[in-house]
Amino acid sequence: xxTLVKGWFSEISDELxxxxxxxxxxxxxxxxxxxxxxxxxxxxxETYGKALILDGVIQCTERDEFGxxxxxxxxxxxxxxxxxxxxxxxxxxxxxxxxAIKHPAVKEVYQVEIDGRVVDLSKKYLPFMACGFxxxxxxxxxxxxxxxxxxxxxxxxxxxxxxxxxxxxxVSLFQESYFELMKKALRPGGIICSQGSNFWIDLEHVKxxxxxCACHFKNTSYxxxxxxxxxxxxxxxxxxxxxxxxxxxxxxxxxxTDQIDKLNFKYYTSDVHKGAFALPRFAAKAxxx
Amino acid sequence: xxTLVKGWFSEISDELxxxxxxxxxxxxxxxxxxxxxxxxxxxxxETYGKALILDGVIQCTERDEFGxxxxxxxxxxxxxxxxxxxxxxxxxxxxxxxxAIKHPAVKEVYQVEIDGRVVDLSKKYLPFMACGFxxxxxxxxxxxxxxxxxxxxxxxxxxxxxxxxxxxxxVSLFQESYFELMKKALRPGGIICSQGSNFWIDLEHVKxxxxxCACHFKNTSYxxxxxxxxxxxxxxxxxxxxxxxxxxxxxxxxxxTDQIDKLNFKYYTSDVHKGAFALPRFAAKAxxx
Numbered sequence: 376x377x378t379l380v381k382g383w384f385s386e387i388s389d390e391l392x393x394x395x396x397x398x399x400x401x402x403x404x405x406x407x408x409x410x411x412x413x414x415x416x417x418x419x420x421e422t423y424g425k426a427l428i429l430d431g432v433i434q435c436t437e438r439d440e441f442g443x444x445x446x447x448x449x450x451x452x453x454x455x456x457x458x459x460x461x462x463x464x465x466x467x468x469x470x471x472x473x474x475a476i477k478h479p480a481v482k483e484v485y486q487v488e489i490d491g492r493v494v495d496l497s498k499k500y501l502p503f504m505a506c507g508f509x510x511x512x513x514x515x516x517x518x519x520x521x522x523x524x525x526x527x528x529x530x531x532x533x534x535x536x537x538x539x540x541x542x543x544x545x546v547s548l549f550q551e552s553y554f555e556l557m558k559k560a561l562r563p564g565g566i567i568c569s570q571g572s573n574f575w576i577d578l579e580h581v582k583x584x585x586x587x588c589a590c591h592f593k594n595t596s597y598x599x600x601x602x603x604x605x606x607x608x609x610x611x612x613x614x615x616x617x618x619x620x621x622x623x624x625x626x627x628x629x630x631x632t633d634q635i636d637k638l639n640f641k642y643y644t645s646d647v648h649k650g651a652f653a654l655p656r657f658a659a660k661a662x663x664x
Numbered sequence: 665x666x667t668l669v670k671g672w673f674s675e676i677s678d679e680l681x682x683x684x685x686x687x688x689x690x691x692x693x694x695x696x697x698x699x700x701x702x703x704x705x706x707x708x709x710e711t712y713g714k715a716l717i718l719d720g721v722i723q724c725t726e727r728d729e730f731g732x733x734x735x736x737x738x739x740x741x742x743x744x745x746x747x748x749x750x751x752x753x754x755x756x757x758x759x760x761x762x763x764a765i766k767h768p769a770v771k772e773v774y775q776v777e778i779d780g781r782v783v784d785l786s787k788k789y790l791p792f793m794a795c796g797f798x799x800x801x802x803x804x805x806x807x808x809x810x811x812x813x814x815x816x817x818x819x820x821x822x823x824x825x826x827x828x829x830x831x832x833x834x835v836s837l838f839q840e841s842y843f844e845l846m847k848k849a850l851r852p853g854g855i856i857c858s859q860g861s862n863f864w865i866d867l868e869h870v871k872x873x874x875x876x877c878a879c880h881f882k883n884t885s886y887x888x889x890x891x892x893x894x895x896x897x898x899x900x901x902x903x904x905x906x907x908x909x910x911x912x913x914x915x916x917x918x919x920x921t922d923q924i925d926k927l928n929f930k931y932y933t934s935d936v937h938k939g940a941f942a943l944p945r946f947a948a949k950a951x952x953x
Contacts, residue, residue, distance in 0.1 A: 608897010
């Protein structure tokens with residue numbers, strides 16, 4: 376799945392992104408272990424800072440993690456009229472929690488991460504993300520997101536799924552039954568936003584995930600963020616809303632430029648929110664169903 | 665500058681993008697030569713189709729070249745009220761010419777490419793791009809863009825610079841004197857669009873290029889396209905317009921969805937045009953000067 380040779384970490388996957396490979400030059404391997412769920416590596420790289428690698432796949436790097444974390448959080452949260460209660464499934468590095476609590480309407484953030492070791496190691500090696508856990512608004516449970524939601528019906532305004540790629544343990548987070556479960560855990564008018572793979576890599580898979588979402592959310596859409604250290608340099612989000620009439624492309628809450636800078640958003644703005652939905656024609660066309 | 669080992673082509677540059685590397689699995693090396701100006705490779709890759717490599721840097725691949733070619737052409741052309749005469753500097757593969765002639769108002773496309781071997785080899789190996797040269801509207805000159813423009817003052821409505829990266833022979837295409845020359849070659853109300861590097865790689869360099877453009881064009885802006893096979897998965901465009909009041913973000917000519925599909929645009933739409941200017945906050949902030 377991956378190689379660490381001659382001082383370079385290479386992200387090779389014949390299954391997920393055949394024929395292409397992104398590599399980062401490594402200064403130091405800070406930690407390596409096999410947890411109950413996955414292989415975890417924390418690297419210090421030459422030009423991307425600290426990097427978290429799960430099962431050979433780059434999850435986030437210090438240099439560019441903000442784009443993903445800000446958009447997967449703010450697109451759904453700013454599209455909700457009153458996003459008081461937020462649930463994060465996954466996101467063990469803490470970056471999504473760090474962003475979610477920035478919105479003034481967010482009162483409580485519940486988070487369920489299956490692998491406690493990712494949380495522990497992020498606190499030790501990746502404090503720039505793990506600082507998200509420091510807020511008294513954030514309530515972290517180490518456990519299974521499926522089980523958690525079964526016991527929390529109609530409780531959340533926003534559910535964010537910050538998962539790894541659709542291979543191995545995370546496969547179920549891209550399937551219809553998962554979208555059904557999220558729908559039941561939402562309060563009326565609620566909204567979900569899930570890591571949605573990348574249509575540059577596998578257009579058909581994204582289409583299938585969107586269809587699974589659309590089975591339970593008539594108002595379904597897809598948005599993109601540039602993330603240089605991800606395969607193909609970008610990643611998408613599958614968004615579903617219980618309010619059929621809400622225009623997900625237009626944020627209900629618009630931060631001023633001053634607020635954006637004070638809250639230390641490095642990527643998200645209201646213009647970015649709108650622009651994230653402007654998909655290349657080949658993708659927009661494939662998603663017309 | 666690059667390596668071709670064990671069936672992989674790796675794009676390594678300590679000068680341009682230190683510490684990171686994108687690699688493509690190669691089926692066959694179709695051609696290799698050293699022209700008068702540069703090292704030229706044409707590869708057949710496992711999953712990106714045919715690829716053109718100049719001095720070790722991926723210029724375009726069959727799988728994803730359309731995004732770059734469509735946006736560098738259509739953003740300036742659709743921002744001009746009557747883009748009759750277009751000049752392309754560089755673009756020896758033919759892809760930009762292929763796109764430029766799609767716009768109904770474009771009557772003549774003049775193109776100056778310094779390296780005739782790139783044109784010859786594209787015609788032989790990359791006909792999906794070189795087909796741009798087939799149109800009777802396209803007039804190709806093999807020569808120096810600087811010299812060409814010195815002899816063609818106030819002749820063009822749109823000037824597109826499709827150059828390689830700011831290293832070696834292309835350095836001058838990112839400097840102030842080049843923007844001055846383009847300004848003089850434009851007709852009143854004209855607009856220029858140049859390959860503008862990538863702020864994810866070198867924010868300061870993009871800022872300097874924008875400043876060089878702004879010395880001669882008070883209406884200067886920057887837009888982005890996702891291109892998976894480029895470093896960091898995206899690339900930017902520096903745009904300058906002689907009409908100070910024109911809103912570059914809003915296309916003057918909007919194609920209908922039917923027209924978009926009939927003209928075989930795979931990336932460009934009016935929404936994509938607008939969205940391309942929605943820069944991440946850290947970049948937008950750096951470009952406020």
